[in-house]
Amino acid sequence: MPDWLLAIIIAAIAASGGWLTWLTNRRSSDKADIRDLRDRMDELERRDLIWRNYAQRLRDHIYAGSPPPPPEWPTDLYAGKKR
Incomplete structure (x- = not known):
């Protein structure tokens, strides 16, 4: 196998790993x-x-x-999240 083909395969594998990391x-x-x-919708x-x-x-x-x-004005209007 030529050296340049091995370099291309390794570069493709590295690029796909980077792409998968980005996607995740x-x-x-x-x-x-x-x-x-x-x-926010809640x-x-x-x-x-x-x-x-x-x-x-x-x-x-x-x-x-x-x-x-x-x-009276509703006091809990701006009270924030209630959970």
């Missing part, structure tokens, strides 16, 4: 990004529920003909 790291990074996006859904509940309380307050002040 990218997939790990993608999983972390997806996990972060899910956490937080947005939690806040959306708080807003909807507060809007309903305000509507109930108005329809009942209650005088000012309106219902």
Whole structure:
């Protein structure tokens, strides 16, 4: 076997190893990004529920003909993640 062919085979094996390492790291990074996006989405859904509940309380307050002040502002709106 010529020396140049052996060098090409070794270079191809090394390149494929590098490519596999890159691919594995990218997939790990993608999983972390997806996990972060899910956490953000959970937080947005939690806040959306708080807003909807507060809007309903305000509507109930108005329809009942209650005088000012309106219902208290939701204190847990900006409290952060609750787990």
